[in-house]
Amino acid sequence: MATLDPTFSRSVSGHVKLRRGKLRSTWYAKWRDAQGVQRERKLGLLWDQKGTAPAGYLTEKDADAQLQAILTDARRGAVEQVRTGVTFDVVADDWLAWGLRDRDWKPSTASDNRSVVNAHLLPAFRGKRVEKITPEDIEQWRDELVDDRGASRRTANKCLIVLGAILERAVKVHGLLRNPAREVAKLRVRYDPNQYDFYSPEEIEQLGKGAASDQDRTVFLTAAFTGLRMGELIALRWGDVDFDTEALHVYGSYSLGTLTAPKSGLTRTVPMAEQVRDLLKDHQKRVPHARTDLVFPGERGEFLDGSALRRRYKKALENAKLRKLRFHDLRHTFGSIAINQATIVQVQAWMGHADVQTTMKYMHHRSRAGDAKLLSAAFRPKKKAKPRSTAAAHAKPTTASA
Known part of the structure; x- marks a missing residue:
């Protein structure tokens, strides 16, 4: 049962302190709590100009108001705080x-x-x-x-x-x-643009050549060409593959022995590039359908082991003599390449991002080669139409001779 803590009995007091730096000065609150312990907290940057202080900046009056709120909470804690007895x-x-x-x-x-x-x-x-x-x-x-x-x-x-x-x-x-x-x-x-490394289309092809089996090759390349997560690839079924509309429907994800909804909780549809379409059509001919309808089944028709797949992926990187990127970086590869041909809203939908800010990181990999031409066209004055001459305007149409 919770009981009052007798150590909360001393007075609480404090003050604001301004620390001046070379470029800017910062307000700090300093106070002694009910247990006699000296506390300090950064409040914000000094604002000593006219007008309302912007976010993150404080006048001396603002800083003192924040201090009083801190002291009020500390005094309330001195009276109300309890021992929960739980660690x-x-x-x-x-x-x-x-x-x-x-x-x-x-x-x-x-x-x-x-x-x-x-x-x-x-x-x-x-x-x-x-x-x-x-x-x-x-x-x-x-x-x-x-x-x-x-x-x-x-x-x-x-x-x-x-x-x-x-x-x-x-x-x-x-x-x-x-x-x-x-x-x-x-x-x-x-955000560091170099935080997300990715493979080029040529390196993706090289990765496929380093795979130990046709199925592994198809898994790796499908990951890079669609942006599906490993769990979504493992859960993919032939009923989710629509060759007529050239689309993959992502309905589930398999991880740690459990089949669940995709990470965002929403199903999504990803277009199949011709490389993926051809890969999966060839792969479909090799997969025995009697045991399972999984696109990428294990030897006995079961779900693939993600850990084993990840080990084979690392081995494929070694065989292909590629720099070591994570399996998940194949998803970043898709986003970084797709953003050069599609809108950010399209890439967000294809990758299943709940927040467009997550997709924004790929904008750093978008080619800027055509940006100058686009702006030049936008700011170029429209050419005025040449006025017709007076003589031409009033000329009577000629009739053909009989």
Whole structure:
């Protein structure tokens, strides 16, 4: 049962501090909490010009108002905060079990979440009572992930989302009054065009030559020419292949022994380039239909083993003497090449992205060769029609002689 924590009894006080830098100055809030611990939080950049401060900038009055809100929360916590008696690892286990039981997580989602918990969260918060976890603790952990452990900002943000979900579970079920992760901002992710490497059409053909079997070759090339994920390729059935309309219909995905809906939760249709159409027609002649209607079956007609397929893919890269990209980068290959011939909305639909911002990363790979010509045509003045001469305008039509 939750009980009042007697350590929350000291007065709470603080002040704002301006730290001046070479290029800009930053407001910080500094205060001593109810336990006598000195705290500090970055508030925003100094705004000392006329007019309303833009987002991220604060006047001294704005900074002081934020400080007062922090002190109010700290004083309220001194009175209301309770001992939940539950540690972070207990709540994390409960959250993982709840996700599988009540949220119907896909096996891959459950596996990803458990990996985040085991690799990044438990080493930092195991054994710690959840009410003792502060926003400052979380900020420090987030920054150490990137600065000390070499995690990308994207990975740190993903871990922060999982941590926030676990602590939200603690609020709803385990008596935690407030979720401290809500007060911690995600890191800004700077898109790097080189983050997504991809193969050229010539390299895709080379990859196919390195495959150990005709089926593996067809799987690899279909992945690159359609953007289907590995699980979607494994779940693909001949009924999903429409040679008449030259389209593939993506209805499901297979992963970790379970057949589920595609990642976005929505079915989609992907056009078949002639390379895919010809590949699949040839492949259809070789696949025994008596056992299964899977396009890419295992030896006994079962779903392919994704791990084994991934190993054969790596071996094909070695045989083809190609630089090592992940199987998933075949999907990026499709997006990066398709964006040069289609609109971003079309590529979004073909790849099944719920948010167009996910598709925007491929715009960096779009050829700019014709951009100047397009703008030149847009800004070129229209030529005025030459006026007809007066004589021509009033000339009478001639009649043919008899």
